[in-house]
Amino acid sequence: MTSRPRLTIRLRLALLYAATSAAAIAAALGGVYLVMFGLLTPAVGPTPPIPTNSTASAPVPPDGLTPTQDASQVLDTLLRACGVVLLVCSLGALVMGWIVAGRMLAPIRRVTLTAAGIAAGNLHERVALRGPDDEVKELADTFDGMLARLEASFDGYRRFAADASHELLTPLATSQALLDVAAASPRACDVPALLADLTEVNARSEQIVNALLDLARAEHGIIAxxxxxxxxxxxxxxxxxxxxxxxxxxxxxxxxxxxxxxxxxxxxxxxxxxxxxxxxxxxxxxxxxxxxxxxxxxxxxxxxxxxxxxxxxxxxxxxxxxxxxxxxxxxxxxxxxxxxxxxxxxxxxxxxxxxxxxxxxxxxxxxxxxxxxxxxxxxxxx
Incomplete structure (x- = not known):
């Protein structure tokens, strides 16, 4: 099953602009046509009767047309002219709508390109949109603020991971060093002192892990x-x-x-x-x-x-x-x-x-x- 092709926002805006303009122009031309129809129609009255006993012939228009035929020709010509004007203006409105919509959507396109760059891992990028303080600039500024918070958050997590690794590796390295010294000279090893040192190092590791769990729980929020x-x-x-x-x-x-x-x-x-x-x-x-x-x-x-x-x-x-x-x-x-x-x-x-x-x-x-x-x-x- 194939999906129907979707119209872009730019094309939809251009069509909406053209349709609105065409409706307005059609209403204006229709008003002009009705006014002309009202002006020309009263001028066409019934043909006066020709006396039967008169020998004078009735006047004949130079072009051979009656007033009714003259008014009909004028209205037909006006209707065709209105149709041509409506078509030309509608096409012009469509082109202008396409251009205006493109200029209006250009900042949003810039936001989209910036978001695509960020998706590739460039959190330092910003839209930095210039121009009047309208809705689009407000959107871009909000997006930049969100990016700044995200970048700071990711930097904080990376720093936290590095510091946590350092804190946890230090007692482990200390324990390994104590064990290596004891293994190198088993006879000279003071077992009670070694156990005391290992217990102290283990207690510190436990404190760090418990503190990390407390921090994670606090950041998760209130449960009970x-x-x-x-x-x-x-x-x-x-x-x-x-x-x-x-x-x-x-x-x-x-x-x-x-x-x-x-x-x-x-x-x-x-x-x-x-x-x-x-x-x-x-x-x-x-x-x-x-x-x-x-x-x-x-x-x-x-x-x-x-x-x-x-x-x-x-x-x-x-x-x-x-x-x-x-x-x-x-x-x-x-x-x-x-x-x-x-x-x-x-x-x-x-x-x-x-x-x-x-x-x-x-x-x-x-x-x-x-x-x-x-x-x-x-x-x-x-």
Whole structure:
């Protein structure tokens, strides 16, 4: 079964333009014909009777035609002229419609060619249409904006894959090096020390994998939502990290008001824990971390602030990307210094977005960071 040939948009526009013009011209010519018909027809009256007793002959028109025949000839000639004019104007309208439609569709053709180039893998291409701010330019600008977001997203995924590979390969390479040393000198191998080192490396690998799973889950969205107390999560996080805070000589101050929010309990708990842990680890001896939870104008507000090392504006822009640390990308800290896997704040950002919240980070003048998160109260999205 063969499909019928489809008319292009350009041809359909040209035919529509020609049909519209032909209808308008036909209406105008028809009006002219009716006016002429009305002017000529009253002039043709009945032939006066010839007296029978008169010897004078009736006047004969020079051309031998009666007035009725004259009017009929004029109307016939006018009708043929109108037909010719209608045909010529319709053909002209079709040609003009074809040209105008081509010029109007040229920007869309440019968008199509750009899309074809992008399909071949050239995400850097843009339409960059110039001209008046009409619907076509708006379409092209929207398309360019979409391409910019897609390119940034693909670049982010490629960078994320490279960083994740680096983070996962490092503990594997460390484990292999420990095993190679033990295999080279089995008699001199300290088995308890080897087991302790392998356990530590394995624990770090497990932390990275769990963090990646948390990040993927947060970016996937909320699956099971329930009403929870954000202050309760903050209170638990402060209790869990109290030992680490004491070890790092960081004092923690909290003001936690009961604030019910609706969301994924696991993700919200991870968000609060990551923020509190980050405030303690990225601090300095004798420093301070403060956590506040309150409600303000139908929003749950959580603020986590700490003293610490200065954070530049350039570092702040990338701080919530995966595998980014304020002290550099994909680099482990010492046992007591800022370490981690660089996914904590990325998870915080993903969880906040999944719960329709907002996140604002501001460097403190004396060092450290203040993170402000607002979430819809009782699940109300605003």
């Amino acid at each position: 939502a329930s009403t929870v107390d954000l202050a309760g999560f903050a209170r638990d996080a402060v209790a869990v990290t109290s030992g680490e805070a004491s070890h790092r000589d960081v004092s923690v101050v909290s003001r936690l008001d009961p604030v019910p929010v609706t969301g994924d309990p696991t993700l919200l708990r991870q968000l609060v824990t990551n923020l509190v842990t980050n405030a303690i680890r990225h601090n300095k001896p004798g420093g301070r971390a403060s956590i506040t939870v309150s409600a303000d104008r139908g929003r749950a507000v959580m603020t986590v602030s700490n003293t610490g090392f200065p954070v530049t504006e350039d570092e702040l822009k990338q701080l919530f990307e995966p595998f980014t640390r304020a002290t550099g990308r994909t680099r482990h800290g010492s046992g007591d210094g800022p370490g981690g896997h660089g996914l904590g704040l990325a998870i915080v950002h993903a969880v906040t977005t999944a719960h329709h919240g907002t996140l604002t980070a501001t460097p403190n003048p004396d060092g450290g960071l203040t993170v402000l998160i607002t979430l819809p109260l009782d699940g109300r999205q605003s």
